[in-house]
Amino acid sequence: MKKLSLHQSTLIFGEPLSCFANYLPAHTQVVIVSSSNVLQHYAHGFGNYPVITIEDTELHKTLATIEKITEQLLALNADRRTFLLGVGGGIVCDITGFAASIYMRGCAFGFVPTTLLAQVDASVGGKNGVNFERYKNILGVFNQPQFVFCSPEVLTTLAPKDFVSGFAEIVKAAMIADDALFSFLEKNTESALQKSPQILEHLIFESVKIKADIVSQDEREQGLRRQLNLGHTFAHAIEKNSALSHGEAVSVGICLASRLSQQLGLMQEQDVLRVKNLLQQLSLPTSVNVGLETLLPAMFHDKKKEGNSIYLVLPRGIGQCEVQKMSLDELTMHTKNWKL
Ligand SMILES: NC(=O)c1ccc[n+]([C@@H]2O[C@H](COP(=O)([O-])OP(=O)(O)OC[C@H]3O[C@@H](n4cnc5c(N)ncnc54)[C@H](O)[C@@H]3O)[C@@H](O)[C@H]2O)c1
Numbered sequence: 001m002k003k004l005s006l007h008q009s010t011l012i013f014g015e016p017l018s019c020f021a022n023y024l025p026a027h028t029q030v031v032i033v034s035s036s037n038v039l040q041h042y043a044h045g046f047g048n049y050p051v052i053t054i055e056d057t058e059l060h061k062t063l064a065t066i067e068k069i070t071e072q073l074l075a076l077n078a079d080r081r082t083f084l085l086g087v088g089g090g091i092v093c094d095i096t097g098f099a100a101s102i103y104m105r106g107c108a109f110g111f112v113p114t115t116l117l118a119q120v121d122a123s124v125g126g127k128n129g130v131n132f133e134r135y136k137n138i139l140g141v142f143n144q145p146q147f148v149f150c151s152p153e154v155l156t157t158l159a160p161k162d163f164v165s166g167f168a169e170i171v172k173a174a175m176i177a178d179d180a181l182f183s184f185l186e187k188n189t190e191s192a193l194q195k196s197p198q199i200l201e202h203l204i205f206e207s208v209k210i211k212a213d214i215v216s217q218d219e220r221e222q223g224l225r226r227q228l229n230l231g232h233t234f235a236h237a238i239e240k241n242s243a244l245s246h247g248e249a250v251s252v253g254i255c256l257a258s259r260l261s262q263q264l265g266l267m268q269e270q271d272v273l274r275v276k277n278l279l280q281q282l283s284l285p286t287s288v289n290v291g292l293e294t295l296l297p298a299m300f301h302d303k304k305k306e307g308n309s310i311y312l313v314l315p316r317g318i319g320q321c322e323v324q325k326m327s328l329d330e331l332t333m334h335t336k337n338w339k340l
């Protein structure tokens with residue numbers, strides 16, 4: 001078992017699922033928020049607590065779901081001392097953290113993330129929120145969970161597509177800060193895909209360490225934390241215009257950001273190929289059937305826009321990146337010969 005601290009959060013790795021209750025506050029009403037998909041596998045492990053069941057799709061990641069949770073919390077006589085525990089993927093965690101943060105001006109919450117993506121990324125860092133109209137995660141708060149309990153055993157029931165999505169965020173973390181982690185994943189791709197517990201534990205712990213280190217220096221994304229959006233400005237535009245999941249879109253976004261870096265002379269072709277090759281080995285997509293004429297304007301509807309420019313994260317090889325502001329005209333010029 002390993003632990004990390006991030007602000008007031010304790011991040012716990014490698015304990016059996018049955019141990020999660022050790023981290024709940026004593027003498028407090030606990031309410032679980034989860035989805036039917038997750039509960040069909042794990043309801044027995046959370047038997048004694050009342051459960052609010054939500055739909056975990058992007059279409060349900062809305063204020064309407066927050067309202068439904070509120071109705072049920074009121075029916076359970078929940079008050080500000082109530083502890084909300086989100087058990088599920090990134091969608092459940094993002095919604096639970098937001099609901100807990102605004103119910104009666106805020107109650108404490110924690111997460112048992114049940115997807116690889118939620119363990120390595122979504123449950124860590126204190127960003128909670130929902131979508132509104134075509135804007136992803138546009139309504140939300142920064143607020144840290146009391147704990148995040150990452151148990152490897154829940155990953156066994158994930159569908160292959162939902163499992164591999166998480167590797168996109170691991171590759172992202174490695175590209176931002178840790179070339180050794182990138183090489184480790186290259187060497188252990190097969191075992192990782194076969195869900196070797198030792199390999200997964202190492203990948204999850206090292207990825208979270210990178211994120212926690214960055215977030216501890218810049219919780220509210222004034223500077224350094226922007227690096228964690230590597231691939232994401234492309235990815236959010238891809239998610240809106242294709243059927244790809246978040247992780248799959250991030251994989252394509254990382255490839256596009258790398259290609260742009262190469263074009264700007266920041267990244268060598270051999271590194272761009274290494275990235276693409278690793279993502280392909282992990283069964284992740286590296287291209288998408290969306291035209292640039294759709295993709296580029298959609299990127300400029302992203303919430304990270306400042307004036308006419310957006311922040312783009314550009315890898316400088318593997319294990320390092322930089323953030324540049326770019327206008328739509330500049331990005332159009334740099335990508336004018338691209339075929340996706
Ligand atoms: N807050 C953040 O910092 C942050 C970071 C990254 C991503 N996100 C958000 O996370 C979301 C994506 O999260 P995700 O990839 O976990 O997707 P998800 O929450 O949609 O889960 C994917 C699917 O897996 C199912 N599932 C979950 N756990 C399971 C299990 N153990 N066994 C079987 N099935 C299971 C879910 O029901 C769902 O159908 C996006 O909305 C994204 O915006 C947030």
Ligand SMILES: [Zn+2]
Nearest residue numbers: 121169246250
């Ligand atoms: Zn992401």
